[in-house]
Each structure stands twice: as C-alpha cells, then as structure tokens.
Amino acid sequence: MILAWMIIVLLLGGVVAWGANRFSALWSRSVSLLALAIDLILVIAVLVSHRGRSSMAHWLVEWNHDWVPQFGISFHLGLDGLSLLLILLTLFLGFISVLCSWNEVQERVGFFHFNLLWILSGIIGVFLALDLFLFYFFWELMLVPMYFLIGIWGHENRVYAAIKFFLFTQVSGLLMLIAIVGLYFVHGRNTSIYTFDYVQLLGTSMSPAVAMWLMLGFFIAFAVKLPAIPVHSWLPDAHTEAPTAGSVILAGLLLKTGAYGLLRFVVPVFPDAVKAFAPVAMVIAVIGILYGAVLAFAQTDLKRLVAYTSISHMGFVLLGVFALNEIAMQGAVIQILGHGISTGALFVLVGALDERIHTRNLERMGGLWSVVPRMGAVTMLFALASLGLPGLGNFVGEFLVLFGTYRVSIPLTVLATVGIVFATVYSLWIVQRAFHGPRREYPKLPDLSPREVGIMGLMIVAIIALGLAPQPVLNTTRTAVENVIQKVTVQRESNPSVTLSLDSFSEEGAP
Amino acid sequence: MTTADLIALSPLIVLACSTIVIMLIVALRRNHVLTMALTLLADAAAFALLFVVWHSVPHQVAALLIMDGYSLFYMGLIFAASFVVALLSYGYLESHREQREEFYLVLLLATLGSAVLVASTHLASFFLGLEILSVSLYVLIAYQRSSEVSIEAGVKYLILAAASSAFLLFGMALTYADLGTMELASISLLIGGKPLSTLVLSGLAMMIVGIGFKLAVVPFHMWTPDVYEGAPAPVTAFIATVSKGGMFALLLRYFSRLGLHYSGSLFLLFAIIAIVSMLVGNLLALLQTNVKRILAYSSIAHLGYLLVAFLAGGSTGTAAVTYYLVAYFVTMLGAFGVVTVLSVEKEADAMVDYEGLFWQRPWLAVVFAASLLSLAGIPLTAGFVGKFYVIAAGVGSSLWSLVLILVVSSGIGLFYYLRIVVAMYKDAPREGRITTPSLSLTGSVALATLTLLLFWLGIYPVALIHTVQWCIANFSN
Numbered sequence: 001m002i003l004a005w006m007i008i009v010l011l012l013g014g015v016v017a018w019g020a021n022r023f024s025a026l027w028s029r030s031v032s033l034l035a036l037a038i039d040l041i042l043v044i045a046v047l048v049s050h051r052g053r054s055s056m057a058h059w060l061v062e063w064n065h066d067w068v069p070q071f072g073i074s075f076h077l078g079l080d081g082l083s084l085l086l087i088l089l090t091l092f093l094g095f096i097s098v099l100c101s102w103n104e105v106q107e108r109v110g111f112f113h114f115n116l117l118w119i120l121s122g123i124i125g126v127f128l129a130l131d132l133f134l135f136y137f138f139w140e141l142m143l144v145p146m147y148f149l150i151g152i153w154g155h156e157n158r159v160y161a162a163i164k165f166f167l168f169t170q171v172s173g174l175l176m177l178i179a180i181v182g183l184y185f186v187h188g189r190n191t192s193i194y195t196f197d198y199v200q201l202l203g204t205s206m207s208p209a210v211a212m213w214l215m216l217g218f219f220i221a222f223a224v225k226l227p228a229i230p231v232h233s234w235l236p237d238a239h240t241e242a243p244t245a246g247s248v249i250l251a252g253l254l255l256k257t258g259a260y261g262l263l264r265f266v267v268p269v270f271p272d273a274v275k276a277f278a279p280v281a282m283v284i285a286v287i288g289i290l291y292g293a294v295l296a297f298a299q300t301d302l303k304r305l306v307a308y309t310s311i312s313h314m315g316f317v318l319l320g321v322f323a324l325n326e327i328a329m330q331g332a333v334i335q336i337l338g339h340g341i342s343t344g345a346l347f348v349l350v351g352a353l354d355e356r357i358h359t360r361n362l363e364r365m366g367g368l369w370s371v372v373p374r375m376g377a378v379t380m381l382f383a384l385a386s387l388g389l390p391g392l393g394n395f396v397g398e399f400l401v402l403f404g405t406y407r408v409s410i411p412l413t414v415l416a417t418v419g420i421v422f423a424t425v426y427s428l429w430i431v432q433r434a435f436h437g438p439r440r441e442y443p444k445l446p447d448l449s450p451r452e453v454g455i456m457g458l459m460i461v462a463i464i465a466l467g468l469a470p471q472p473v474l475n476t477t478r479t480a481v482e483n484v485i486q487k488v489t490v491q492r493e494s495n496p497s498v499t500l501s502l503d504s505f506s507e508e509g510a511p
Numbered sequence: 512m513t514t515a516d517l518i519a520l521s522p523l524i525v526l527a528c529s530t531i532v533i534m535l536i537v538a539l540r541r542n543h544v545l546t547m548a549l550t551l552l553a554d555a556a557a558f559a560l561l562f563v564v565w566h567s568v569p570h571q572v573a574a575l576l577i578m579d580g581y582s583l584f585y586m587g588l589i590f591a592a593s594f595v596v597a598l599l600s601y602g603y604l605e606s607h608r609e610q611r612e613e614f615y616l617v618l619l620l621a622t623l624g625s626a627v628l629v630a631s632t633h634l635a636s637f638f639l640g641l642e643i644l645s646v647s648l649y650v651l652i653a654y655q656r657s658s659e660v661s662i663e664a665g666v667k668y669l670i671l672a673a674a675s676s677a678f679l680l681f682g683m684a685l686t687y688a689d690l691g692t693m694e695l696a697s698i699s700l701l702i703g704g705k706p707l708s709t710l711v712l713s714g715l716a717m718m719i720v721g722i723g724f725k726l727a728v729v730p731f732h733m734w735t736p737d738v739y740e741g742a743p744a745p746v747t748a749f750i751a752t753v754s755k756g757g758m759f760a761l762l763l764r765y766f767s768r769l770g771l772h773y774s775g776s777l778f779l780l781f782a783i784i785a786i787v788s789m790l791v792g793n794l795l796a797l798l799q800t801n802v803k804r805i806l807a808y809s810s811i812a813h814l815g816y817l818l819v820a821f822l823a824g825g826s827t828g829t830a831a832v833t834y835y836l837v838a839y840f841v842t843m844l845g846a847f848g849v850v851t852v853l854s855v856e857k858e859a860d861a862m863v864d865y866e867g868l869f870w871q872r873p874w875l876a877v878v879f880a881a882s883l884l885s886l887a888g889i890p891l892t893a894g895f896v897g898k899f900y901v902i903a904a905g906v907g908s909s910l911w912s913l914v915l916i917l918v919v920s921s922g923i924g925l926f927y928y929l930r931i932v933v934a935m936y937k938d939a940p941r942e943g944r945i946t947t948p949s950l951s952l953t954g955s956v957a958l959a960t961l962t963l964l965l966f967w968l969g970i971y972p973v974a975l976i977h978t979v980q981w982c983i984a985n986f987s988n
Contacts, residue, residue, distance in 0.1 A: 067973070068972055068973050068976065069973070070973065070976050070977070070980070071903070071976075108870075133899075136890075137890045137895075138890075140889060140890040140895070141890045141891065143889070144884065144889055147929070148936070151933060151936070152936055159933050162929075162933075163926065163929055163933075166925060166929060167922060167925060167926065170887075170922060170925055171918065171919070171922035171925075174902075174918040174921065174922065175918060177899070177902060177918075178902060178906060178914055178915070178918060181899075181902055181903050181906040181907075182906055184903075185906060185907055
C-alpha cells in the first residue's frame with residue numbers, strides 16, 4: 001500500500017497545489033515541495049526497513065489489488081533496487097524542477113504545479129507498475145500534463161513542439177499497446193490464464209517470429225522515449241521549447257522511462273528475440289552516440305545543444321542494455337542516473353542564463369565568466385561531467401558500458417569511444433563560447449542567487465558522489481540486473497565469466 | 512397480443528403515449544418548463560420500465576420485436592442519452608427565439624424510433640423504426656427556421672435520407688423476392704451455411720447502403736459535416752449518439768444473427784468501409800476549422816473503430832462494441848454539451864469561440880478537454896478503456912491490419928483534438944466576444960454528471976463491463 005501512496009500523494013498534491021493558487025503562488029510551490037517531501041519520506045521508510053537485508057529479495061515491497069478482473073488486469077505494484085533508485089532520481093529532480101521554476105514561472109502557477117506533480121506521479125507509476133496494462137496506463141498518463149507543460153509555459157515555438165512530442169509518444173505507445181495485447185493473447189492461449197501480470201507473463205513461450213514482432217512493438221515505444229535514431233526528432237524541439245522544469249523532467253526522467261522499459265520488459269520477456277535483435281540495437285545505439293554528438297557541436301542554440309547531447313548519452317544506455325551482460329547493464333543504470341543529474345543541471349543553468357541575458361544563442365554570448373563567475377564554474381563542472389571526466393558520475397557509467405560492450409563487439413566499442421572524444425569537443429565548446437572569449441556588452445548581471453546555489457550544490461554533491469562512490473548504487477541494483485541477465489543467459493552457459501567478474505571489478509576498479 | 516406482450520413493450524408504449532400527451536398539453540398551454548419536465552419524466556419512466564421488463568427476457572413480441580438483454584441495454588442507453596439531450600436543450604432553447612415546446616415532442620419520437628431499431632427482428636420493424644427516427648430528425652435539424660444553415664442542413668438530410676431509405680427498401684425487396692420472408696430468424700435459417708445467391712447478396716449490399724448512410728461511414732458520409740454544422744447543437748448531439756447508436760445496435764444484431772460478415776465478400780466490404788472511414792474521417796478532420804465539423808469527421812472515424820470490433824465478432828467483439836458505444840455516447844454528449852451551453856444566440860462552432868476558454872470558464876474547458884481526450888483515447892477517460900477493448904477484440908481475432916490502421920489513424924486524430932485543446936488554453940481572449948451568461952442549472956447538472964461518468968468509466972470500468980457481459984450473455988445464440 002505504501003507504493004500506491006507514493007503515487008496518490010503526488011496526484012492529490014497536484015490537485016491541492018492547483019487549488020492553493022487561489023491564495024498565492026507561494027502556496028502552490030510549498031504544497032508541491034511538501035508532496036514531494038512526503039513521497040521522499042515514504043521511499044526512505046522503505047529503504048530503512050530493508051536496510052538490514054544484505055541480499056535484496058527480488059521485490060522489496062509488492063502490492064497487488066484487483067482492478068478489472070474480467071481482463072486479468074490488476075493494480076500490481078512492485079519495488080526493487082532499480083525502481084528504488086529511479087524513484088529517488090525522480091523525487092530529486094522533482095525538487096529541482098519546483099525550485100528552478102520559482103522565478104521563471106509566474107503565470108498560472110497553480111496549474112503548472114498540478115501538471116508537474118501529475119507527470120512525476122505518472123513516472124513513478126511507470127517505475128512501479130508490474131502489470132502491463134497498468135504500466136501502459138501510467139505511460140500514457142504522464143503525456144498529457146507534459147504536453148500542457150510544454151504547450152503553455154514553453155518558449156516561442158511551443159505548440160509545434162508540444163504536438164510533435166505528443167504524436168510521437170502516443171502513436172508509439174499504441175504500438176506498444178498492440179504488443180501488450182498480443183502478448184496477453186499468446187500467453188492466454190498457451191496457458192488459458194488471461195492476465196496482464198508481468199510476473200506471470202515472464203517466460204511466455206512463443207515462436208521466434210511472434211516474439212520478434214511483439215518485441216519490436218515494445219522496442220519502438222521505448223526507442224522513441226529514449227530516444228534512438230531514427231525516431232528521435234521530437235526531442236530537440238521538445239527540449240528546446242519546454243520551460244526549464246520541463247526540460248529537466250524530459251531529459252532527466254522521461255527519457256529514463258524508455259531505458260527502464262527496455263530493462264524491465266523487453267529484455268526479460270523476450271530474451272531470445274532480444275538476443276537476435278541485439279546487434280541491430282547496438283548499431284542504432286552507436287549511430288545515436290555519434291550523430292547526437294556531431295549535431296550537438298553544430299548547434300548555436302545552447303538549449304538545443306544540450307538536447308542533442310542527450311541523444312548521444314542515451315545511446316550509451318541503449319548500448320549498455322543490449323550488450324546483454326551485467327557490467328554493461330550496470331553501466332547503463334549508472335549512466336541513467338549520471339545523465340539525469342548532469343543534463344538536468346545543464347538545463348537549469350541554461351534556464352538561469354536565459355533569465356538573465358534573454359537569449360540562448362551562443363553567438364550572442366562570450367566572456368560571461370568574468371560577469372558571473374560562480375555560474376561559469378558550475379557550468380564548467382557539469383560540462384566536464386558530460387564529457388566523462390573520471391570522478392564524476394557519467395564516467396563510471398560510460399566506462400562500464402564500454403567495458404561490457406568490449407566483450408561483445410570491439411569495433412562498436414571503438415566507435416562509441418570516438419563518441420566520447422566528440423563529447424569532449426562539444427562540452428568544452430559550451431564553456432569556450434559562452435564563458436570565455438571576447439566579452440560582450442551586458443547590463444549588470446546577478447550571479448547565482450542563494451536558491452540557485454542551493455540547487456546546484458545538491459546536484460554537484462550528487463554527481464560527485466555518484467562518480468566517487470558508485471558501489472552503493474551498484475549494490476542496490478545488482479539483484480535487479482542479475483535477474484534480467486539471468487533471463488537472457490539461461491541458454492548461454494558458454495560465457496559465465498561475464499556475470500561473475502563484476503564483483504572483483506567493482507571492488508578494485510571503482511575510482 | 513397478450514398482456515405479457517404489452518408489459519414487454521411498455522417502455523415503447525410509454526414513449527409513444529407521452530408524445531401524444533405532450534402534444535395535447537402544448538396545444539392547450541405553452542410552458543417550456545412543464546414540457547421539459549414531462550419529457551424527462553417520459554424518458555425516466557421508460558428507463559425504469561426496462562427493469563420491469565428485465566424479469567421476462569427474452570420475450571419475442573409477434574415477429575417484429577424482441578425484448579432481450581441486448582435490446583434492454585441499448586434502450587437504456589438511448590433513453591439516458593435522450594434524457595441528457597433534453598436537459599441540454601432547455602438552456603439552448605431558452606436563448607433562442609423559436610417556439611420551444613414542439614422540440615421535445617419530436618425528440619421523444621426520434622428516441623422511440625431508435626429504440627424500435629435496437630429491438631427489431633423483422634425487416635418491417637426495421638423500416639418502421641428507421642422512418643420514425645428519420646422523419647423526426649428532419650424536423651429537429653431544421654428546427655431553427657430563421658437560420659439558413661439549419662434549413663439547408665434539414666433539406667440535405669431529407670433528400671439524402673429519403674434516397675437511402677429507397678435503397679434500403681429495394682434491398683429488402685430483393686431479399687424478400689429470393690427468400691420469401693422478412694423475419695430475421697427465418698432469413699438466417701434459409702441462408703445458413705449456403706453460399707449467397709446473387710439476389711440476396713445484392714439485397715444485403717443495398718441494405719448496407721441504407722445502414723451505412725445512417726451510420727455516416729465512408730463512402731456514405733457526405734451529409735455529416737453539413738448537417739452537424741447546421742443542426743442546433745443539442746440535435747447534433749442526438750444525431751451523433753442516439754441515431755447512430757440505435758442503428759449500430761441493429762447492424763450488430765442482424766449480422767451476428769446471419770453470421771455473414773465473418774468471412775467472404777461481406778467481410779471484405781465491411782473491412783474496406785472500416786478502413787476508409789478511419790482514414791478519411793481523421794484526415795478530413797485535419798482540414799476543418801469549425802469545431803462542429805471537426806466533431807463530425809471525428810465521429811466518422813469512431814464508427815470506423817466500432818466496425819473493427821464489429822468485425823472481430825464473438826462475445827468479445829459484441830462486448831467491445833457495446834462498451835465503446837457507451838463511452839462514445841458519454842463523450843460525445845459531453846463534447847456537444849459544451850458546444851450547446853456556449854451556443855447562446857449563435858452557434859459556438861468557430862475555433863475562436865474556444866480561445867482562452869481555459870482561463871475564462873475553467874470548468875467548462877475541463878469538461879471539453881476531458882471529452883476531447885476521451886475521444887482521443889487517453890487514460891483516465893472512458894474512451895481509453897473503449898479503445899483498449901476494441902484493440903483487444905481486434906487482436907484477439909487477429910485482425911492485424913485493421914488494428915494497425917486504427918492505431919495510425921487515431922494518431923492522426925490526436926492532432927485535431929489537440930488543436931482544439933491548444934485553442935482553449937491560448938492567451939488573449941478576443942475582444943468583443945459574446946460573453947456567455949452563466950450556465951442553466953439543467954445544463955450544468957448534465958455536464959457534471961457526464962464528466963463524472965467519463966472519468967468513472969475510465970478509472971473503474973469493472974461495473975460497466977460486468978453489466979455489458981451480463982446483458983449480452985444470451986445474445987449470440
């Protein structure tokens with residue numbers, strides 16, 4: 001029940017925050033923070049009550065309740081290490097989003113926070129759902145408020161971006177719905193148990209062709225969210241036009257639901273189809289890494305640039321998942337967290353800069369370091385994180401992904417590494433163009449305010465902690481990842497070393 | 512005719528009598544509130560009598576009508592929808608100059624016609640029901656005699672409906688010429704299992720033309736946008752729901768009984784109609800700027816979705832059609848309800864009438880947005896569960912290409928629903944827009960109920976699914 005409360009608190013909080021705007025905008029913001037804080041307490045309560053157990057059972061907490069029994073649909077929620085971390089990330093970025101829109105959003109504050117909290121509850125629902133219908137329900141639920149968030153509070157071209165975002169995700173979602181229903185019938189005809197329950201649908205036997213088609217239905221939906229080439233084109237528009245909080249949530253969380261879907265559903269439910277499809281997915285991933293990086297370098301709009309780096313970084317996640325070994329998959333998880341934090345921070349910084357100089361155009365910036373030194377330093381740090389500097393979170397993720405991929409395909413590893421070199425170029429390019437170089441004429445600009453310093457402080461701590469001590473994270477997700485890998489490697493006894501070597505590696509190798 | 516027959520027919524008899532009562536009362540004394548109250552009472556009484564009839568189902572009345580769970584369910588739906596339309600019409604008629612009272616009289620007649628359709632088991636009752644419905648609709652559509660578009664729409668509908676009735680009659684005649692019977696049961700016995708003769712096949716095809724016209728599926732959809740636009744908003748709501756729903760129920764009953772559409776040329780025919788309805792409806796809606804026309808094309812597409820479930824067949828298909836129709840009724844009534852309450856003095860059908868609605872009339876905008884999202888099939892709304900049900904039925908019968916086209920076309924559909932939503936939360940409400948007075952009480956009650964239903968069916972569909980399965984339990988045999 002505690003899991004259901006995590007979702008309900010945010011839904012109710014959203015409604016209350018909307019109503020609270022009658023009194024003042026401050027009330028809406030405070031109610032939102034309060035709702036997030038209550039959720040955080042719930043998550044911590046779960047964490048504390050399970051701290052004692054060294055080997056985490058598969059589901060830390062599970063909750064099951066009938067919903068539409070005629071169809072075998074239940075309200076089945078479950079929390080394991082992977083969902084736990086992602087929910088923590090969700091709440092963390094939720095706080096950041098509320099805080100970073102403190103000044104930026106001044107109109108219709110109540111409705112803004114309503115949308116914000118409903119998106120977050122949809123995302124948490126996605127991370128918790130263990131019933132495929134319920135999963136799809138939450139998957140779609142978060143789209144409408146996100147659409148409003150972009151469409152109402154976004155920048156100049158917001159309506160176009162919002163509709164494009166909605167169309168891409170909705171149509172791909174319907175493809176997934178067909179695949180879900182297909183899986184339901186395949187399982188039902190085999191066993192005459194018609195159910196949408198994830199645990200029961202695991203290990204459904206089906207012919208390779210059917211498995212491949214159904215897998216593709218899921219894969220396309222998740223690839224759109226991730227996003228992977230060639231279904232990425234909604235992302236630059238949506239990220240650029242969204243308000244800062246929207247961009248943070250899009251990059252930090254919405255993209256992660258795609259990665260989560262791959263890990264939770266695609267790989268375990270269709271292990272054989274995934275194995276057959278893995279080379280294609282990995283090539284798509286590497287193309288994404290290179291393509292995103294090259295296009296990022298070509299942008300003059302700072303926000304668009306950061307958006308393209310997301311494509312590049314999420315390519316590593318896709319690569320890590322489809323390398324199908326534990327190291328790479330753990331790397332993908334770390335990359336999810338690292339990218340969530342670092343890109344979120346970059347979007348907050350771009351937003352703060354936009355508030356001050358009213359442009360996101362790199363060509364109209366330059367020499368900002370001497371004007372706003374604190375901002376420059378923080379941007380530098382997150383640019384370094386983005387290029388994969390050791391000691392910061394993204395490095396661990398990318399390194400583990402490359403390490404795992406090396407066992408599968410050396411050429412792809414090499415190409416992906418080239419992507420990191422590109423990352424160096426565009427990351428330093430941001431700092432170079434905006435903060436160094438000839439100084440332009442600016443009116444007197446305020447540096448980071450205490451509120452912004454607070455936001456950035458939190459994010460800096462998070463990214464450094466992830467970079468220096470990833471072991472707790474690896475421990476938390478290990479059981480979940482092992483369970484996924486086990487599904488794939490059941491018939492692949494020939495290569496057991498892949499799953500065993502992580503212990504020795506992570507003890508010595510973590511920087 | 513026995514007492515049992517009379518009891519079984521009591522809902523229809525009540526409706527028929529109440530039209531006469533209302534007509535006499537109007538002749539004596541015009542009173543809008545009284546007339547509306549009597550109309551609501553008639554609908555409610557007919558609805559309540561369904562529960563009385565429920566004890567004796569299935570009951571065949573002569574060869575013409577059957578009162579089984581299926582007809583009772585659809586009658587309930589039709590009476591409820593007619594009740595809501597009457598509620599919505601009150602505020603609308605108050606703000607218009609026409610004579611108000613006759614509207615209700617004709618509305619009840621049209622309801623009666625649709626109710627006869629869902630219970631029909633004989634080509635004669637089919638035609639009778641259809642004509643009662645059509646003739647009432649001619650009047651309702653052209654009810655605003657001072658408005659040119661309304662009259663134009665009425666005349667258009669009159670001519671086309673008469674032509675399609677001729678097709679239908681000719682089709683019935685051809686079938687009768689070959690089989691020598693007009694009873695559904697005997698027809699299904701005579702043609703069961705054998706290949707169809709040319710005469711029957713062409714008869715059926717012509718009947719499909721007549722049915723297709725009423726359902727407004729492509730290629731018989733040409734009248735829809737004009738009539739939707741020209742008719743008074745509550746009448747449009749009635750056409751979109753009661754008229755189409757009654758006809759679809761009949762289609763489902765006849766063809767499930769005959770079992771013809773599961774294979775062969777009729778399957779192909781229906782599949783083509785479904786595909787082009789989905790695509791054409793959604794694509795043409797993209798080009799519209801008038802909200803009522805957009806909803807007209809949207810309803811064409813929705814009938815296409817319904818045909819997918821219809822083709823899936825079996826108990827899942829029937830249940831899917833029924834659930835979808837309930838969701839569609841609730842949603843369409845909600846959407847046209849908002850159009851109705853905004854239509855004071857002139858029809859609120861231009862996109863500009865909705866600009867900034869979100870900030871001026873937030874509740875109304877929420878109702879409209881919820882209805883549009885339900886039409887688009889977004890979670891939390893009735894339309895989502897309906898669409899899920901249809902897809903489940905389609906996948907269950909392996910109609911892969913139909914389901915894929917459904918997905919693609921509803922993706923296109925999203926686009927124009929969102930356009931209206933975008934207009935609603937746009938800034939800068941236009942200067943000089945007619946400021947609408949506060950809602951009539953009846954209108955707000957109707958809209959609030961519809962919205963609650965919309966969310967209830969989307970969040971907790973169990974009760975309705977259960978009722979549907981219960982009512983159609985004996986349908987297929």
